[in-house]
Amino acid sequence: MQMLDFPAGQCYESGYQNFIMAISCKSPGCKMSAPAALEQDRLCVLHFTLLLEQGCGEMRRETALGNAAQERQREIIRFISENGEKLARVSTSGLHLTDDLKARILSTFLTLMNLRENLDRAAMRSPFGRSGMPH
Numbered sequence: 001m002q003m004l005d006f007p008a009g010q011c012y013e014s015g016y017q018n019f020i021m022a023i024s025c026k027s028p029g030c031k032m033s034a035p036a037a038l039e040q041d042r043l044c045v046l047h048f049t050l051l052l053e054q055g056c057g058e059m060r061r062e063t064a065l066g067n068a069a070q071e072r073q074r075e076i077i078r079f080i081s082e083n084g085e086k087l088a089r090v091s092t093s094g095l096h097l098t099d100d101l102k103a104r105i106l107s108t109f110l111t112l113m114n115l116r117e118n119l120d121r122a123a124m125r126s127p128f129g130r131s132g133m134p135h
């Protein structure tokens, strides 16, 4: 009861000054801070991998149909390499990661690799991917 007895603004202010150096994760309710490699995204490692997995899932559905425009395919390839690099930087930057998080990072790498592979396969099937000219 007593905990709730001071003005909320005051609490916020002192908290803000103590943690001014740390950028906290933007995911609602998450109390983790963003590691240096993810400061721009304002995400902790866990939420970065969750968001990546989600994004990959959507792109995978998009590319599975084999009719994603070439421009879109290039965007997805850029997404995969940029985030793969970021994930590699996070995982090798000396953060203390739990075994669970390490496993999660590895499976997110796998998801990225599979998405890339899927994209190539879809391009092979597409009439635009190889020479579709009749002989």
Ligand SMILES: [Zn+2]
Residues within 6 Å of the ligand: 025, 026, 027, 030, 031, 032, 043, 044, 045, 046, 047
């Ligand atoms: Zn988070």
